[in-house]
Amino acid sequence: MSRSSWKIPHIILNLENSDRTINRTIIYQRMTTITPRLIGQTIYVFNGLKPIPIKVTEHHVGFKFGAFALTKKRAKIATLKKR
Incomplete structure (x- = not known):
C-alpha cells in the first residue's frame, strides 16, 4: 500500500543544507525521507x-x-543434529 498523495514527505532541512565535510551526522528520526541532495x-x-x-x-x-x-536481529534457526 502506498502513501497517500496529499501527505508531504518528512524532510530535515538542516541535513540538506549542512556542509558535506561533516564526518558524522546522526539522524534520530527514522521517518525522514531521503532526498536527491543527500546522494x-x-x-x-x-x-x-x-x-x-x-x-x-x-x-x-x-x-x-x-x-x-x-x-531487530534476525532469528537464528537451530539446525537439528542427526543422532
Missing part, C-alpha cells in the same frame, strides 16, 4: 542501540532512513 553522503541512523552508517546512493532516494537501519 554521496554517509549518514548515521540511530536504531535504538547504536548509530548505523548508511552511504546514500541514487537507489535510496524516496525511501525512509528507517528502512536501512534495522532495529
Whole structure:
C-alpha cells in the first residue's frame, strides 16, 4: 500500500543544507525521507542501540532512513543434529 498523495514527505532541512565535510551526522528520526541532495553522503541512523552508517546512493532516494537501519536481529534457526 502506498502513501497517500496529499501527505508531504518528512524532510530535515538542516541535513540538506549542512556542509558535506561533516564526518558524522546522526539522524534520530527514522521517518525522514531521503532526498536527491543527500546522494554521496554517509549518514548515521540511530536504531535504538547504536548509530548505523548508511552511504546514500541514487537507489535510496524516496525511501525512509528507517528502512536501512534495522532495529531487530534476525532469528537464528537451530539446525537439528542427526543422532
